[in-house]
Amino acid sequence: MLCAMPIHTLDVPFLGGRTWVRVTTPETPTPGALPLFVLHGGPGMAHDYVRNLAALADETGRTVVHYDQYGCGRSTHRPEAPADFWQPSLFVDEFHTVAGALDVDRYHLLGQSWGGMLGAEIAVRRPPGLASLSICNSPASMELWVRGATELRAQLPADVEAALDRHEAAGTVTDPEYLAATMEFYRRHVCRVEPMPPDFVDSERQMEAEPTVYHTMNGPNEFHVLGTLRDWSIVDRLAQITAPTLVVAGEFDEATPATWQPFVDRIPDVRSHVFPDASHCTHLEQPEQFRAVIANFLGHYDGTTNV
Template identity: 50%
Template sequence: MPDRSFPPNIKGTLPFGEHRTWYRVTGDLGAGRPPLVVVHGGPGSTHDYLLNLAALAEEGWPVVHYDQLGNGGSSHLTDRGADFWTVELFLAELDNLLTRLGIADDYVLFGQSWGGMLAAKHASVQPKGLRGLVVANSPASYPLWLREMKVLREDLPGGVNDTLLRLEATGDTQGHEYFEAMRQFYTKHVCRLDPWPRDFMASFMEIYNDPTVYYTMNGPSEFHVIGTLRDWSVEDCLSGIAVPTLILSGRHDEATPATVRPFAELIPDNRWVVFESSSHLPHLEEPERFLAVMTEYLGSLAGSTV
């Protein structure tokens, strides 16, 4: 997947209650194959860092990206509190997107990080139109995630975790010192490319420009989860997923094997692929292999979806 642009066939916003959800479609939704709907991470990130999945449209699979409410091109609601930003809100937004695009009867979901948990929760109620599910670099449980974050943090180079702990104890997580210490973790377990790709930087800066959702539901960093999701898990619903599921993770991923394993143990029909040279973003870190794995998986669905 070379670094090139993939112009959308259509883009715009869709009404979601009183608000708007931004979306873009690459490829032809009427071409016969189910579209791949891409659910980004965060919560509070944007579609940008996943934009190169649009290359799959060249393989005959239409690709739908969207920005979840509160970020990117969708409605920003900086005055809303924790009671507004809920898992149920984002599940309802996904349902609304599928319905308004007219694809609710035939689609595949790709969920990355938090988006993988959201997509798994959606899939667990066995929607009739869902043909397949990809869970990419996602933990099945935030309590598991937090346990593993402690292990990864303690393995950072000398003094970095001590700095993080000191600043977190005082609540000083917005300054330059915390950012620089945080970046030590990110370059090891989130994106190992140097420099960081443009699309990843775009999403990173979107969170920085409006951190409302990220800070409320997650916290100040990937590894200091003190938001409303800190006790959330999808482990209890995974056995209800009834479609072929592809699980992806990186060898150096912040989503460690312990956090991913429940998907493999509890989803009845699944395959788990590990990207040996990647951390949290294999689609950017190993793009050619990623495209091959995704194309093979989507092709395996063709007999029952075309």
């Protein structure tokens, strides 16, 4: 399906470097269907693992825009940048730079994991062109995220949890035993498809080859958070979001219900959907069902903008 759709790429100048952008257009556009920007996670995981959402172009007749956020993937890397360079505001500015370069003034936003956190950061600023926001598998604060991860770790086999605790205390988080224990958590709560889908593997390999953004903002893995995001929270700002918002998660998601409940409680115009038997990468585990839920939501808001 994806091969039939027109795809083009471009480089958008940003901060003395460039942001790599991939634009998928439908064979048969639907009149009035607004473009969808897809914000990948990580931070620093590149767009590959959410690339299958480009199928929404033909399924909904709208343009779908992916891009590799600054510092990862095919965009400019800045391994020498100081830690405080990597802040959410950097990526908010980058999004608006990309949208401006594409001459898009009305759009939908979908963010997965960190991308949903970024989408919320964009939405609280009430950009006038934002028609809707989809927050997928994302926490409203890193305190809630870490608390949820701790609860899920306690459900791991005792020897796996002990290996995680032991190596984190010793600082030996590259030890093969620690990495194997991490993968057990990932198989349960990050992506339940085995073997891991190639698109996910591609994103992970890119991050591991140049981990500056992920390690600086997050830490060595999904549940050992040491980076600049460790104190991040948007909970107290969520009432400022005026765009219609969809919050989705998986039943076994590392983004546990408590991590995303503030979105539901505090965003004025919000609805939520939980996918049974899915985890953090719901869009890879149940791709058709995931896209159907997103497509239905987007279709209700093509004629609206955030005011």
